Amino acid sequence: MEIQFKNRTQSMIITALFAALIVVLTMISFPLPTGIPVTLQTFGVALCGFMLGAKKGTIAVMVYIMLGIVGLPVFTAFGSGIGKVLGPTGGFIYAFPLMTIICGLALKFKHKWLSIVVGTLSILVLHFFGMLHLSIVSNISLLEAFLAATAPFLIKDAVSVVAAYFIAFGVNRQLVKSRLVIEK
16 A cells, blocks of 8 residues: 655655664664674665655665765664775665665555565565675675675565565555545
C-alpha cells in the first residue's frame, strides 16, 4: 500500500523523522569478530522505502547519509565523515538509496508477496555493492569479501526487509483509516 501525504509540511516532517529513525536503528549494534557490526540499519532503510515510497524514502536515506558525511556520528559505532563512506563498509552506505528505491518501487505490485520478493531482492543489490567495495578497498578477493561482509548477514537482512514490509503495510493501513494520509 502506497501512501501520499496531505501537504508538503507533513511530507517534510515525516521524511526527516525517518532519517532520524535510521540513526536510532543504526545505533542498536552488536559487534562481530569480522569487525562489521550487526545493526537494525537495513531494517530502517527498507522501512523508509516501504513506508514513504521510492522518492521520499530515498530522500530520508540521503539525509541520513549526508548527516554522516558532514560529521554527525550517525553511522555504525558512532562513525562519521567521508572516510567512513570511502572505508571498507562504505559500499553498503552508498547502496542504501538503491535499496530504498527498490523497496519503494516494490509497492507498485498488486500482489503483496511479489512486493515482498522484490523488496527482499534489494538485499542482493545492497550486498553486491558492499562486497565489491570491501574487496576493492581492502584488497581482498570477492569470495573473502562475501564471507566477511555478506554471508553472515544475508538471512538477518532478508528477515529485516520482510519485517519492514509487514510493519509498513500495517502502519500505512492505519494511517489511511485515520485519514492522516491518502492512499495512492
